[in-house]
Amino acid sequence: MRFSTDLISRLRSATHVAVFTGAGVSAESGIPTFRDRQSGLWQNFDAQSLATPEAFERDPAFVWGWYEWRRARVLASQPNAAHRAIALLAERVPRLTLITQNVDDLHERAGSREVLHLHGRICSPYCSACGLEYPAPQPALLEPERGRRLEPPRCGQCGGRVRPGVVWFGESLPSLAWEQAVQAARGCGGFLCVGTSSIVEPAASLTRVAIAAGSVTIQVNIDSTWLDDLVTLNLRGPAASMLPELVAEVWPQA
Ligand code: BJW
Numbered sequence: 001m002r003f004s005t006d007l008i009s010r011l012r013s014a015t016h017v018a019v020f021t022g023a024g025v026s027a028e029s030g031i032p033t034f035r036d037r038q039s040g041l042w043q044n045f046d047a048q049s050l051a052t053p054e055a056f057e058r059d060p061a062f063v064w065g066w067y068e069w070r071r072a073r074v075l076a077s078q079p080n081a082a083h084r085a086i087a088l089l090a091e092r093v094p095r096l097t098l099i100t101q102n103v104d105d106l107h108e109r110a111g112s113r114e115v116l117h118l119h120g121r122i123c124s125p126y127c128s129a130c131g132l133e134y135p136a137p138q139p140a141l142l143e144p145e146r147g148r149r150l151e152p153p154r155c156g157q158c159g160g161r162v163r164p165g166v167v168w169f170g171e172s173l174p175s176l177a178w179e180q181a182v183q184a185a186r187g188c189g190g191f192l193c194v195g196t197s198s199i200v201e202p203a204a205s206l207t208r209v210a211i212a213a214g215s216v217t218i219q220v221n222i223d224s225t226w227l228d229d230l231v232t233l234n235l236r237g238p239a240a241s242m243l244p245e246l247v248a249e250v251w252p253q254a
C-alpha cells in the first residue's frame with residue numbers, strides 16, 4: 001500500500017480520528033452482510049418484512065427467530081484483523097471515536113472502548129412495552145436454525161413482548177450516540193469509512209459531514225460505492241487486510 005507523503009502527514013497530524021464501520025468489517029468473521037449478492041442476510045428475506053416494528057407486531061415469532069439465529073452466529077464469531085487494527089489505532093492517535101452501524105459486539109471484543117452503536121446491539125433485547133432490558137438467553141440455550149419461528153419471551157415486569165435491541169427502519173437512532181457521532185464527523189481531521197454500502201440514512205450522512213468539514217476521508221471497501229468520487233482515497237480490498245496495512249504504514253509503532 002502506498003500513500004502520498006502529503007496524505008500521511010495530514011493523517012498523522014490529525015488529533016482526532018473517527019472510524020465509521022458497517023457490516024463489511026465483520027464479514028471476515030463470518031457474519032453475513034446485509035446486501036451482498038452471495039451472502040447478504042436479506043437474500044432470501046424481504047428486509048421490510050423483518051427489520052421494521054410493524055413486522056414484529058405482525059409476526060413476532062418469525063422476527064424473533066431470525067434475530068436469535070443471527071445472535072447465535074454473533075456469539076460463535078470472533079473479531080478479525082480489521083476490528084483489532086481499529087483497537088490498535090486508538091492507542092496510536094490522541095483521540096479516536098469509533099462509530100458502528102453493526103449490532104454485533106466484535107469491536108468491543110477486539111478491545112475497543114466506548115463504541116457508538118447507531119443501530120443498537122443484538123445482544124441487548126428489551127421489553128417492547130416498558131423498555132426494561134432483558135437478559136439474553138445463554139448461548140448454550142440457543143441454536144435456532146435460520147427461518148425457525150421462536151416465540152419471544154415476556155417481560156418479567158409488565159408481561160410485554162421482549163424485542164431485539166436493534167434499530168429498525170422508521171425508528172430513531174439512539175440520540176446521544178447519534179449526537180456524538182455527528183460531532184466526531186464534524187470535528188475530526190481523519191475519517192475512515194469501512195465496509196458499508198452507505199445507503200442507510202441518517203448514518204450514511206456522516207461521511208458527507210466529514211467531507212464537508214474538510215477532513216481526510218478514506219473509504220475501505222471490497223466494492224465501489226456512490227462515495228468513491230467524493231472521498232480523499234479509496235482502499236479497494238478486504239478490511240481485514242487493508243486496515244492493518246493502513247495503520248502500520250500511517251501510524252507505525254512509536
Ligand atoms: C466489505 C467486505 C470486506 C463486504 N471488507 N468491505 C432518506 C431517504 C430515504 C429513506 C430514508 C431517508 N432517511 C431515512 C430514511 C429511512 C431509512 C433508510 O435509510 N432507508 C434507506 C434504505 C434509504 N432509515 C431509517 O428508517 C432510520 N431511521 C430514521 O431515519 O429515523 C428517522 C425517522 C423516523 C420515523 C420515520 C422516518 C424517519 C433507521 C435505520 C435503521 C437501519 N437498521 C438496519 C437493521 C438493524 C437491525 C438488524 O441488524 O437487523 O441496520 S438496516 C441494515 O443496514 C442494518 C445496517 O446497520 C445498515 C447498513 O448496512 P451496511 O452496514 O452498510 O451493510 P451492507 O450490507 O449494506 O453493506 C456492506 C458493505 O460492506 C458493502 O459495501 C460491501 O461491498 C462491503 N464489504 N465485505 C470491506 N471484507
Ligand code: ZN
Nearest residue numbers: 127130155158
Ligand atoms: Zn415490560
